[in-house]
Amino acid sequence: MLLNHGERILSSAQSIFEGTGVKISVKVAGIHWHYGTRSHAPELTAGYYNIRFRDGYIPIARMLARNGAILNFTCIEMRDHEQPQYALCAPEKLVRQVALASREANVPLAGENALPRYDEYAHEQILHSSSLNLGGDNEGKKGDEQEMCAFTYLRMNPQLFQDDNWRKFVGFVKMMREGKNGNKCWEQVEREAEHFVYVSQPLVQEAAVALSP
Known part of the structure; x- marks a missing residue:
């Protein structure tokens, strides 16, 4: 239902903005609570079918790619250890999964911070996330970086x-x-x-x- 809704909205948006030079960006929520569990219940509740044996962000990224939209993801200023440990939050792992999905679907990736942060520690994490190395075993290999095409700072x-x-x-x-x-x-x-x-x-x-x- 979520994917079908996205197709309908983007189809309408394209018919309106086609030929104007406007870039359409779709915000995908960073639901990192209980990301470390097998069930991923918060993501499922929000309609993101992302579980242990199924990548729920690749279908979303492919839907955006088909419609020429940018994938705009949040929580890129967060680190895993800053979050409540009882909730098994993992924003860094989630950002990495979404970056891999965007690369798989060949869709541009943009980002934004979820919380208003003014400290250098958060700034450093944003810098890291905006040029994420996705090399895995080939870390450091040329072409492994996932460069974000844009960043929105929240907030003024x-x-x-x-x-x-x-x-x-x-x-x-x-x-x-x-x-x-x-x-x-x-x-x-x-x-x-x-x-x-x-x-x-x-x-x-x-x-x-x-x-x-």
């Missing part, structure tokens, strides 16, 4: 524009832009980003005021 609010958070965010954007060719530590990147932090201050103050309750 007064907390983001606090001095320390904004400084880290500017450094994070610089690291994302430079990608794997950067090879710089966070301290160096933040030093280089100071100019952009300084020149953006009037806009940051304006945004903070506009977003205040």
Whole structure:
């Protein structure tokens, strides 16, 4: 039912936006709770038929590929050990499975963070997930990386524009832009980003005021 619904919606969207240059992106929820169980009950409840012996994300990725859509996945800032251990959460393993499915279906993969995070630890995980090595036994082999085509940062609010958070965010954007060719530590990147932090201050103050309750 979920796949059929996706086909209908994308078919309608294509008929509307065809020839306009608009890229259609479909958000697939990152349901990582109880991912470490054999039943994958939360995913099944949401309509994602992903169990121990069946990859539920390949059919979704193939459906998106048939309709020329981008697979937009969430929770890429999360690490397995940060989640409640009693719930057997595994967001990193889930992101990897979805990345493999998108590569199998030859559909572009985009990502976003699920929670508002402003710390470098989360930024580092986003950088890692946005260029995930899927080599397995051939790790490090050329062509094993799954590069995300886009990333959406959630979200813009007064907390983001606090001095320390904004400084880290500017450094994070610089690291994302430079990608794997950067090879710089966070301290160096933040030093280089100071100019952009300084020149953006009037806009940051304006945004903070506009977003205040």
